[in-house]
Amino acid sequence: MKSKILLCLVLLSCPFALVHAAGKIKVKVGVDMGCDYYVGDRHDPRYVKQLGSFSDKEETYSNYNPILAGDGVDHLQSWYVGLTGELLFHKERFGVTTGLRYTQFIDIYDPDAAYFYWDSHADGSDVYYVRARTLLQRNHYVGFPLEFRYLASRPGRICRFYFKLGSSWGFLVASDNKLTCYDSSVDDELGGYVDDVGKDPDRFVGSVYPAFGFRIGRYFPLFNIDFHLPSFLINMPASYFYYDMGVGVQLSVQLPTDRAAYDRRDPMGIPYY
């Protein structure tokens, strides 16, 4: 996995090095971070069990078996941080961004009921369930973004509006699942991190997001804020989350690699091209 990541990094940095050496296309490097919020359907995890139950009401029993109570509309969160480089061309009106990005997807299974039953383990003819309050799954992906930007206003303005078609691609590097027990007295023994939730998230995921935003700052440094409306997921970065679409916001800071050129033009108060 490490060698794959290294190879990706080398490949990604090649175009930047080449165009920078040529000196004809502007290059900006920076950091970006953001978060997305997806809405979709969640299914009951495989080890969540339903049990029949009775309540004694007015001397008659009522069987209120909660079939599939956990299914329903829910949400998935993600956040990411990365190092990026942007190639700007055609008088800095068009840009292509890529780099290295770490993304974490957070899925919390928290049904409306006070607790759910989690099939903990079996031992011969005995089965052990845990009453659990939440199951938190965090999946860690490392990959790269690939974004195309069109800046609607010319360089040199303090605030530039832009449209963007972005995407992010990632490989699963780690996953952890934490079960919180309903009865806190057994949380240490039966809760905590569980290895197996019955289904793994997809090892490769992508997201595509049309966006609009603003580039603030005239020359150095530049701050970007853009809004993903909407953001679509390709493959599932959570074990039991499906049919997703969401919204997000991204912040980035960029530094031009040829700062001297910017500094030289800045006192003139005019676009440098």
Place this chain on the structure above:
Amino acid sequence: MKLRTILLTACLSLFSVSFLSCYDEEAKDEYYEKDPMDWDLPVYTESGLNLFGAQYTVNDVLFYVRSSADTVPCRMVAGDGTLKIYMTGKRYKSDFSICFDLKVSQNISSYADLSVLEGDEFFITSDSCDMKIYKSGEYMSVEPWSGSLRINNAKTLYVDNKLSGAIFSGTFGMELKLRNDTIDISYGRFDFLIDDANFSLE
């Protein structure tokens, strides 16, 4: 340029909002998960869902019997070498109950002992199983021709490390005569959670 930019932004936002508003939480008020092979029956499970169901053919006319949401679907009464299993539900809109009186090899003194029955099959034509059907206000003996009750899964359930009940699941099917009616019970399945609420000793 400015007008075009504003219009494009507005369209993009409208597109996003309309997509997100498509999600609507569906009401999930089904009492049981349907068997994809026969939607009038609950799917066979081994989870302790307190469900049962079967096709119930009387003189070649098909009915369905199954547990209902407002009735305790199973009661067990254990005695000296015996175990009575009452399954109670509905046949169409009328009450229905069936009783299996099993002769078991080991004494059952609590629901925790039910696990010894896992894998056992009781043939209704043998001495180990007697069967009665509730009709006209009483449990009536039947004239069995063939069939059996099989206990596929009997597990002792611990919740939060405390003894909590037993999961008792299996299948049944039989042909019999009740008074002048020929009855064929087929595709029978049950999945019960047995605990203090529905287990008693004779």
